[in-house]
Amino acid sequence: MSNVIQCPTWHDISKMITDDDVREMKNHGLDLRCYEQVSALAHKIYYYLGYKLMPPGRSWSDAQITTYNNWLINDMPKDAAHQAQIIDERNAALATADRRVRKDINQLDSTEKEKLKDAFQWLMDQDPKTEADYNPNALCYFSLAAKHWYPVPTFCQHHIYGYLPWHRWQMLDFEDALRSAPGCQDVTLPYWNIETGEFPQLISEPPFKDYTFPINVYPDYYDPPTDIGKQGTTTERNSSFQGSNVVNQCINNARTAPKFSQYNGITNYKYDSSSHIMRAHDRGHVGSGKTMANQDIAAFDPMFWFFHCNWDRLWWEWQSSRNATDLEGFKETLESCDDQKWLIDPQMSISDPFSKKNSDSIDITQLEITYTRPEETLEKVKDFPLPLAIGPSWRDQNDGQSTLSTFTIAKENLNRVSLRVKGVNRIKVPGSFWVVLYLGGEEVGRDAFFQSTFSGNCENCVAQAKVNFDFVFDRSHLTDVEGNPKEIKVEVISAITDEVMPFDAIGNPTINIRMLH
Ligand SMILES: [Cu+2]
Numbered sequence: 234m235s236n237v238i239q240c241p242t243w244h245d246i247s248k249m250i251t252d253d254d255v256r257e258m259k260n261h262g263l264d265l266r267c268y269e270q271v272s273a274l275a276h277k278i279y280y281y282l283g284y285k286l287m288p289p290g291r292s293w294s295d296a297q298i299t300t301y302n303n304w305l306i307n308d309m310p311k312d313a314a315h316q317a318q319i320i321d322e323r324n325a326a327l328a329t330a331d332r333r334v335r336k337d338i339n340q341l342d343s344t345e346k347e348k349l350k351d352a353f354q355w356l357m358d359q360d361p362k363t364e365a366d367y368n369p370n371a372l373c374y375f376s377l378a379a380k381h382w383y384p385v386p387t388f389c390q391h392h393i394y395g396y397l398p399w400h401r402w403q404m405l406d407f408e409d410a411l412r413s414a415p416g417c418q419d420v421t422l423p424y425w426n427i428e429t430g431e432f433p434q435l436i437s438e439p440p441f442k443d444y445t446f447p448i449n450v451y452p453d454y455y456d457p458p459t460d461i462g463k464q465g466t467t468t469e470r471n472s473s474f475q476g477s478n479v480v481n482q483c484i485n486n487a488r489t490a491p492k493f494s495q496y497n498g499i500t501n502y503k504y505d506s507s508s509h510i511m512r513a514h515d516r517g518h519v520g521s522g523k524t525m526a527n528q529d530i531a532a533f534d535p536m537f538w539f540f541h542c543n544w545d546r547l548w549w550e551w552q553s554s555r556n557a558t559d560l561e562g563f564k565e566t567l568e569s570c571d572d573q574k575w576l577i578d579p580q581m582s583i584s585d586p587f588s589k590k591n592s593d594s595i596d597i598t599q600l601e602i603t604y605t606r607p608e609e610t611l612e613k614v615k616d617f618p619l620p621l622a623i624g625p626s627w628r629d630q631n632d633g634q635s636t637l638s639t640f641t642i643a644k645e646n647l648n649r650v651s652l653r654v655k656g657v658n659r660i661k662v663p664g665s666f667w668v669v670l671y672l673g674g675e676e677v678g679r680d681a682f683f684q685s686t687f688s689g690n691c692e693n694c695v696a697q698a699k700v701n702f703d704f705v706f707d708r709s710h711l712t713d714v715e716g717n718p719k720e721i722k723v724e725v726i727s728a729i730t731d732e733v734m735p736f737d738a739i740g741n742p743t744i745n746i747r748m749l750h
Contacts, residue, residue, distance in 0.1 A: 237362055238300045239371040243268045243311045246304050249297050254288045272309045279305060306359070307372075323413065333408065333600075335546065337607045338423035338433045338539050346435060348420050353535060354440045355414035360447045367448060369586075372410050375447055380406070380586055381532035382685060383450040383462065390584070391528065391683065392697060394499050394575035396511060397548050398591035399584045400541050405600060406587055407538055424542035426607040427517050428484060430477030432470075433539070441535040443468045450530055458663045458686050458730050461524055468534040470522035476679065480520065483513035488551060493566040496551055510551075514544055515683035519665050519728045526665045526728040528685040546604045549597055559596045633747030642750040648709065649749040654702040654723050658740025659684055660695060664729035668702040672711065673719030678704050686729055699740065705749065721746075 238245050247266065255265045264270050271278065278287075282301055285292035293301070308323075310316035341349065359373035367384070369376050380403065390399040408422045425433050435441060450462045460466050487510040490496035498509035517540060519526045524534040531537055549558075557563040567573060574581045575591060582591040593599070633651055654668055664686035669679045680702045712718055723744055725734045736742055 236365055237296045237303070239303055239359070239361060239366055239368045239373070240307055240310075240316065241300050241304045242313065242316060243272075243304075243309070246271070246301060249293065249300070251288070251291070253291070257288065268311050272311075275305055275309055303359075324409075333421045333602045334605060335421050335542060335602060336423050336605045338425050338435055339429075339608045340605065341423055341435070345420075345423075348417055349411075349423070350438070350440060352411040352414040352417040352420045355417070356410060357440055357444070362447060364448045372413055374444070375533075377407050377410050378532040378537070379450065381537075383529045384452065392499070392511065394497070394572075395582075395584060395591055396499075397497060397544070398576075398594040399587075401545050401548070401594045401597070402584045402587040402589045404538070404542055404545050405602075422538055422542045424546050424604070424607075425536065425539035427474075427477070427540065427543055428481050428607075430474060430481070432474050432521075432536070436536045436539065443470070444533050444535055446533065450533070455687055457529065458727075459523070459527075461527070462530040462533075468522075468524040468530070470524065470534060470536065471520070474520055476516050476520035476681070479678070479680065480513050480516050483509065483516065484547065487513060487547075488554070490551070491555075491566075492568050493557070493563070494568055496548075496566075510544070510547065512680075515665075516681045518683045519667065519681035523729070526683070528665065528683055529687070549604060552595070557595075558598070560592055563595045633749045635750075642748070646748075646750045648707050650706060650708045650711070651747050651749045652704045652706070652721070653745045653747070654704075654725075655743050655745055656699045656701065656740055657682075657725060657742045658698050659700050660698045661739040662725065662734055663727050663732070666728055666734070667724075667726045669724045669726060670704050671720070671722040671724070673713060674722075677706070677710070680704070681728065708748070 250265050258265050281287035282293055282298055308319045310319055356374040360375045361367045390396050404422060411420050412418050445467045446462060446464055449464045451457050487496050494500050496510055498511040518531060525531050552558050555566050557566045576582055577592050659682055665683045667679050667681050670677055682700060725739055
């Protein structure tokens with residue numbers, strides 16, 4: 234036997250035991266063909282197998298020993314039915330476990346840090362060694378991260394209504410997995426308060442520092458634009474977080490959103506271009522590094538979990554500020570024109586592969602989750618260095634135009650202009666990308682879009698191929714000190730390949746400038 238079995242049953246274990254073994258152990262009063270007898274002594278047997286003391290002269294291969302160890306880890310299932318029963322019992326035990334108090338990652342004490350490391354490392358140790366070993370349902374780091382995008386099927390929901398509920402279930406799923414590590418039953422997932430603008434120190438330590446792909450994540454039919462994600466490659470991260478000012482600006486705008494569609498950024502099934510929480514999330518991904526910027530593989534970077542735990546916390550913070558912490562209250566934040574099927578339809582509201590309903594995700598107190606307040610940062614995040622805002626709170630489709638034949642522009646709006654990069658066909662860009670605005674040769678702002686490198690493969694992405702980017706600033710920035718017009722330049726740059734995309738290759742977007750009023 235050369236391959237490790239991730240979730241073996243007694244059937245698999247018993248096949249590794251030879252008739253010679255059975256004969257020899259009979260003399261010691263042990264029937265190796267009897268499940269009850271072997272499981273009762275299973276850990277002691279592991280000692281002899283693990284140190285290759287037994288069977289004498291025919292010690293097991295490492296793959297066999299690991300398979301046996303996997304059987305122990307999974308509570309020694311006898312057959313498939315028993316395996317299912319064990320999983321149910323584990324879930325029931327988890328449901329009654331202590332409250333999950335999720336803390337700021339910078340607030341963890343040394344015991345909590347060690348436990349978190351142990352739990353991550355344990356999950357990584359359970360990873361498949363070969364593609365044949367890969368089991369999407371196995372409790373291992375690779376399989377848990379794989380639920381996000383690659384390997385197929387690609388479950389994650391981005392830029393659609395279910396984005397926040399889906400990720401809430403994903404965090405819970407991952408936290409449960411961490412809790413199945415030996416001695417880690419009460420570990421909780423901490424969050425990275427992205428508004429600090431700095432990566433937390435802990436993520437520079439193993440096992441959070443990086444992750445090496447044990448097997449290839451990409452399907453055979455797809456040749457990705459970079460090698461990260463292929464077997465043996467390692468995740469890559471920026472040395473420091475980039476773009477925190479725009480992220481913070483979007484978070485602050487989202488905080489004031491009265492309605493969920495404005496908070497979430499979806500109106501009439503369409504991702505809109507205002508400064509909402511999904512935009513903040515997208516920019517956060519792209520500003521974190523090559524792996525986090527790549528939707529295909531983002532979840533394999535260990536920082537992904539702390540990053541996403543924070544979006545869940547921010548959503549809860551917003552829910553709390555809107556009395557939307559239970560389903561009835563939450564429905565009040567939906568606009569009358571919003572379709573609610575994604576939330577309440579018995580089938581459509583289910584988040585695959587977690588088999589959980591979006592409606593059940595709304596009240597996290599029912600899930601025993603609480604969040605501590607983030608640690609106050611000593612150094613206040615610097616102001617945006619350039620006199621430019623990215624996007625108004627909610628740029629209405631009609632902002633900057635009038636339906637009246639006679640009107641006056643309010644004094645405070647006389648100098649406010651909005652520059653919209655309109656109609657970027659994101660399917661034509663290989664993966665996530667930056668949209669950078671230059672005035673007079675100087676970079677004054679950048680926005681980002683987060684997506685898979687193979688977005689043409691996703692029906693949702695194809696249906697929403699054209700996206701817009703808004704920059705809002707004072708009109709005076711269009712001219713230099715002598716009053717001469719500055720050159721206006723926009724670049725669309727792939728965050729995966731660093732390639733600058735010519736406009737005629739990305740659906741000929743236009744740059745529209747309007748006076749806002
Ligand atoms: Cu994400």
